[in-house]
Amino acid sequence: MNLMERLGLRNPIVLAPMAGGVGTPALVAAVSNAGGLGSLGAAYLTPQQIVDAGREVRELTDRPFAINLFAPQALPELSETELALAIDELAPLHAALELPTPSLPAQAQEDFQEQLEAVLEARPAVFSFAFGPLPAARLEDVRRSGGLTLGTATSVPEALALEAGGVDAVVVQGSAAGGHRGGWMQDDLADTLELVWAARENTRLPLIAAGGLMTRQHVKNALEAGAGLAQCGTAFLRAHEAGTSAPYRQALAVADAGDTTLTTGFSGRPARGLKNLVTEQVRQPLPYPYQNALTRALRAAATRQGRPEFLSLWAGVGVWEGRDGSAMAILESLCP
Ligand SMILES: Cc1cc2nc3c(=O)[nH]c(=O)nc-3n(C[C@H](O)[C@H](O)[C@H](O)COP(=O)(O)O)c2cc1C
Numbered sequence: 001m002n003l004m005e006r007l008g009l010r011n012p013i014v015l016a017p018m019a020g021g022v023g024t025p026a027l028v029a030a031v032s033n034a035g036g037l038g039s040l041g042a043a044y045l046t047p048q049q050i051v052d053a054g055r056e057v058r059e060l061t062d063r064p065f066a067i068n069l070f071a072p073q074a075l076p077e078l079s080e081t082e083l084a085l086a087i088d089e090l091a092p093l094h095a096a097l098e099l100p101t102p103s104l105p106a107q108a109q110e111d112f113q114e115q116l117e118a119v120l121e122a123r124p125a126v127f128s129f130a131f132g133p134l135p136a137a138r139l140e141d142v143r144r145s146g147g148l149t150l151g152t153a154t155s156v157p158e159a160l161a162l163e164a165g166g167v168d169a170v171v172v173q174g175s176a177a178g179g180h181r182g183g184w185m186q187d188d189l190a191d192t193l194e195l196v197w198a199a200r201e202n203t204r205l206p207l208i209a210a211g212g213l214m215t216r217q218h219v220k221n222a223l224e225a226g227a228g229l230a231q232c233g234t235a236f237l238r239a240h241e242a243g244t245s246a247p248y249r250q251a252l253a254v255a256d257a258g259d260t261t262l263t264t265g266f267s268g269r270p271a272r273g274l275k276n277l278v279t280e281q282v283r284q285p286l287p288y289p290y291q292n293a294l295t296r297a298l299r300a301a302a303t304r305q306g307r308p309e310f311l312s313l314w315a316g317v318g319v320w321e322g323r324d325g326s327a328m329a330i331l332e333s334l335c336p
Pocket residue numbers: 016017018019022041042043068129130152173176177178179180182210211212213231232233234235314315316317318
């Protein structure tokens with residue numbers, strides 16, 4: 001299947017889903033209006049927020065767009081000691097922002113099934129997901145609503161597992177990618193092009209390359225390696241339509257090559273972002289999704305107080321090549 005034709009895209013660019021405020025409906029719609037595929041990162045949204053955001057996108061574009069969720073995670077057992085260590089480690093950071101000692105909220109993650117029902121109600125052209133495979137019945141629900149399903153793989157075995165599970169296409173995420181590692185079983189932290197080549201040899205499904213695609217030439221290389229589309233996140237972080245906060249934007253604007261690292265400090269799952277106090281100091285995070293819930297107050301306060309050293313500054317290795325501008329101008333700069 002040719003994804004561009006199937007989705008009626010004019011450009012082979014997918015705006016990466018970016019949960020947590022960056023991927024606003026305005027950004028999603030701007031990319032779709034410019035002929036790419038905008039993706040709404042809905043993983044942290046409540047079902048009602050997903051329905052509302054989907055409606056907002058539709059008010060701004062009649063072009064296809066995607067909605068993205070995180071596959072549900074079994075909640076790990078937490079010991080008292082583990083919890084105490086994680087809280088002790090965050091306590092001085094909280095104190096620096098004049099916040100009370102952190103505590104775990106009653107609900108660490110949204111209910112996936114309810115989120116998925118909201119996605120089905122929003123009827124996006126594409127439903128993408130990360131952090132695992134989904135049961136065939138859920139994929140069938142999406143297909144019945146008219147949507148294509150995209151899973152995320154960080155290695156060939158994960159791509160094969162997604163294919164066996166019945167997805168329509170696979171996002172292959174190389175190690176340069178900003179944000180969370182999207183796999184669940186085996187992360188090869190591979191070079192994006194090498195992963196595309198290897199996946200191309202082993203699966204017949206359409207591939208979407210992600211990770212470090214910051215220029216026209218990068219996108220061209222990914223397509224030549226065998227990807228049908230290129231998914232770009234970091235390139236759009238400084239788009240005018242993005243919800244990127246002011247301290248986050250400032251940190252991105254001065255970032256150099258080599259300023260990113262993989263950290264589990266914010267969420268308990270590995271994710272790539274700019275190095276800061278949290279990536280340097282947090283060494284004993286709780287497993288996902290607990291650490292994510294535990295650091296939510298810190299991240300919100302840091303945004304309000306303009307303190308990037310406490311923020312999850314998700315960014316890919318190519319961050320130094322990023323620029324500000326309209327989403328349309330950024331998309332045009334990526335089109336081969
Ligand atoms: C700020 C940010 C948030 C992200 N959030 C998500 C997400 O919610 N779901 C998802 O599947 N991928 C997410 N990603 C990863 C992207 O889908 C993609 O793999 C990555 O942006 C590609 O690499 P690049 O950042 O070098 O372009 C996020 C990336 C960034 C930079």
